[in-house]
Amino acid sequence: MSTRQLFEDVVATHGATVLRVCRAVLGxxxxxxDAWSExxxxxxxxxxxxxxxxxxxxxxxTVAHRRSVDVLRGRARRAAPVAAVPDTPHGDADPxxxxxAALATLPxxxxxxxxxxxLGGLPYADVAxxxxxxxxxxxxxxxxxxxxxxxxxLLADDTSTDTRGGHR
Amino acid sequence: xxxxDLTAPGPHELAALHARLEQAAADADLLDVAYRTLDTxxxxxxxxxxxxxxxxxxxxxxxxxxxxxxxxxxxxPRVLRAPARLDDTARELxxxxxxxxxxxxxxxxxxxxxxxxxEVQRSLPLVGFGTTATYAQVAALAGRPAAVRAVGTACxxxxxxxxxxxxxxxxxxxxxxxxxxxTDAKAALLALEGAAA
Numbered sequence: 536m537s538t539r540q541l542f543e544d545v546v547a548t549h550g551a552t553v554l555r556v557c558r559a560v561l562g563x564x565x566x567x568x569d570a571w572s573e574x575x576x577x578x579x580x581x582x583x584x585x586x587x588x589x590x591x592x593x594x595x596x597t598v599a600h601r602r603s604v605d606v607l608r609g610r611a612r613r614a615a616p617v618a619a620v621p622d623t624p625h626g627d628a629d630p631x632x633x634x635x636a637a638l639a640t641l642p643x644x645x646x647x648x649x650x651x652x653x654l655g656g657l658p659y660a661d662v663a664x665x666x667x668x669x670x671x672x673x674x675x676x677x678x679x680x681x682x683x684x685x686x687x688x689l690l691a692d693d694t695s696t697d698t699r700g701g702h703r
Numbered sequence: 704x705x706x707x708d709l710t711a712p713g714p715h716e717l718a719a720l721h722a723r724l725e726q727a728a729a730d731a732d733l734l735d736v737a738y739r740t741l742d743t744x745x746x747x748x749x750x751x752x753x754x755x756x757x758x759x760x761x762x763x764x765x766x767x768x769x770x771x772x773x774x775x776x777x778x779x780p781r782v783l784r785a786p787a788r789l790d791d792t793a794r795e796l797x798x799x800x801x802x803x804x805x806x807x808x809x810x811x812x813x814x815x816x817x818x819x820x821x822e823v824q825r826s827l828p829l830v831g832f833g834t835t836a837t838y839a840q841v842a843a844l845a846g847r848p849a850a851v852r853a854v855g856t857a858c859x860x861x862x863x864x865x866x867x868x869x870x871x872x873x874x875x876x877x878x879x880x881x882x883x884x885x886t887d888a889k890a891a892l893l894a895l896e897g898a899a900a
Contacts, residue, residue, distance in 0.1 A: 539775060539776075539780040540775075540780065541771055541772070541775050541780060541782040542780055542781050542782055542783060543738075543771075543782050543783050543784050546721060546724065546783070550717050550720065550721070551711065551712050551717060554712045554716070554717065554720070555707075555710040555711075555712065558710065558712075559710065568720060568723075571720055572720060572723050572724060572727060575724050576724065576727050576728065576731060576733070579724075579728055579733045579781055579783075580731070580733055582780060582781060583779060583780055583781065634706075634709045634710065649706075653706050654706060654707070654710060684706075689709070690705065690706065690709075
């Protein structure tokens with residue numbers, strides 16, 4: 536019998552990371568909650584058949600990518616107006632709020648590259664598979680995204696690309 | 704500040720999402736094992752249920768992580784802390800410990816009770832509230848009067864203690880005998896039921 540981790544422990548260990556990724560891609564709102572829920576429901580369905588040795592976090596980030604694409608398609612179908620986001624930083628407001636707003640101003644590819652690599656811990660080769668293009672292009676998109684976030688004054692200069700581990 | 708700090712979700716946000724996942728998983732028939740804990744006069748109990756019914760009651764001394772890992776291995780890794788499915792069980796146990804309930808009505812999933820041990824465990828509810836039986840008497844009830852030691856093993860491995868009353872089975876010399884929840888818990892349950900131990 537395999538000694539597969541309880542799914543409860545999967546949620547406890549990776550729930551916050553998946554929520555960060557969903558929020559970075561979709562904004563810190565109900566859409567991100569929907570994508571999180573759909574991600575873990577899909578993961579729960581597939582979990583018993585997951586090959587042994589799978590990198591669970593990378594797998595979840597990949598599922599989160601697909602579910603966030605679904606949510607965006609749904610959003611486009613509904614053609615709901617998207618709240619305008621400020622494109623200039625405003626003084627001493629909450630840096631967290633500003634960060635989500637700043638992420639929303641990034642081009643889609645940069646935002647996803649930042650989300651999947653810096654928040655989700657996905658290696659650039661895997662990011663490239665999700666976004667298309669080469670690993671080098673994914674690395675550049677993430678670096679450009681981080682550079683643009685810095686111009687908003689949000690990230691200290693030492694927020695290098697290694698805000699977290701998991702670069703395999 | 705770095706990205707990870709700036710984007711950290713609060714615990715209440717994750718708790719709300721977890722609750723939503725519990726409901727969605729149950730609705731999609733993907734919640735193979737739901738569990739919760741319950742504080743009782745005999746300590747914290749782990750309660751676990753499949754869609755069929757209550758499948759496991761465990762004492763803290765059995766090691767709750769260990770018990771959950773066994774459930775994942777034997778039943779399914781689709782295990783979530785999801786109290787809703789165990790509301791009825793928790794209520795009946797509260798009533799039992801408050802002295803207002805003598806037997807349990809919740810559906811049971813007997814899939815952890817196999818072989819002769821399972822037969823013994825299925826016959827245990829014949830020993831009613833407030834009464835006791837010896838291991839030898841239970842062996843006779845199960846149709847194998849010589850299998851006294853096997854009855855002892857069956858009681859020790861009862862996956863549903865308290866609800867399936869292995870605590871009512873004593874040694875022939877009147878001693879309490881062992882108990883999966885410890886002899887103190889066994890004595891406490893018998894005292895609660897007013898049984899002469």
